[in-house]
Amino acid sequence: QVQLQESGPGLVKPSQTLSLTCTVSGGSINSGSYYWGWIRQPAGKGLEYIGRISTSGSTNYNPSLKSRVTISVDTSKNQFSLKLSSVTAADTAVYYCARIPGGSYWYFDLWGRGTLVTVSS
Amino acid sequence: EIVLTQSPDFQSVTPKEKVTITCRASQSIGSSLHWYQQKPDQSPRLLIKYASQSFSGVPSRFSGSGSGTDFTLTINSLEAEDAATYYCLQSYSLPYTFGQGTKLEIK
Numbered sequence: 001q002v003q004l005q006e007s008g009p010g011l012v013k014p015s016q017t018l019s020l021t022c023t024v025s026g027g028s029i030n031s032g033s034y035y036w037g038w039i040r041q042p043a044g045k046g047l048e049y050i051g052r053i054s055t056s057g058s059t060n061y062n063p064s065l066k067s068r069v070t071i072s073v074d075t076s077k078n079q080f081s082l083k084l085s086s087v088t089a090a091d092t093a094v095y096y097c098a099r100i101p102g103g104s105y106w107y108f109d110l111w112g113r114g115t116l117v118t119v120s121s
Numbered sequence: 122e123i124v125l126t127q128s129p130d131f132q133s134v135t136p137k138e139k140v141t142i143t144c145r146a147s148q149s150i151g152s153s154l155h156w157y158q159q160k161p162d163q164s165p166r167l168l169i170k171y172a173s174q175s176f177s178g179v180p181s182r183f184s185g186s187g188s189g190t191d192f193t194l195t196i197n198s199l200e201a202e203d204a205a206t207y208y209c210l211q212s213y214s215l216p217y218t219f220g221q222g223t224k225l226e227i228k
Binding site for chain 2: 037046047048049051052060061062063096105106107108109111112113114
């Protein structure tokens with residue numbers, strides 16, 4: 001079955017760029033009408049939508065992060081990625097990648113296990 | 122953006138009890154409201170999509186209702202394994218937004 005796996009550095013220095021990749025296994029990132037998204041969760045807090053991308057590259061970002069976020073997709077590698085620039089301690093969180101079925105179905109139906117990113121010098 | 126407000130923030134309940142969690146949207150969102158369960162150190166799990174449609178593999182004791190601005194997640198005959206934090210998510214308009222979460226403790 002399809003699985004998502006986040007990967008990337010667990011520690012990022014303040015003011016630098018956080019970079020994460022989500023690898024889709026067990027299926028093609030291009031199949032169906034899927035969109036692919038990123039969500040984060042600071043320790044002990046709730047979930048925050050970061051953004052989403054279609055396999056054609058159409059993006060939507062949370063306005064609160066829009067100036068710092070870039071989401072991209074590499075269909076040849078079955079991956080999509082997140083870049084968050086100028087990070088601060090407030091960006092410390094577990095970052096999840098997730099799938100959106102698309103078409104008429106707009107919710108996150110499949111999630112990765114999450115990866116903790118700590119922003120600290 | 123649409124704000125989702127859940128109530129209560131925390132609830133302590135006994136097994137076999139019936140539990141109701143509500144989610145109120147700051148504007149009408151039709152039925153574009155979805156419910157998730159998150160257990161400690163796990164990723165969220167979709168329970169209910171579009172207010173009342175059960176997602177594949179979810180136990181029948183979980184059900185959802187509502188439309189417009191007011192939504193409810195009901196857990197009938199609570200089990201110990203239902204201890205978790207529950208979140209609602211709206212997909213009516215971008216950006217998607219989540220409720221703040223409701224933590225369910227089993228006594």
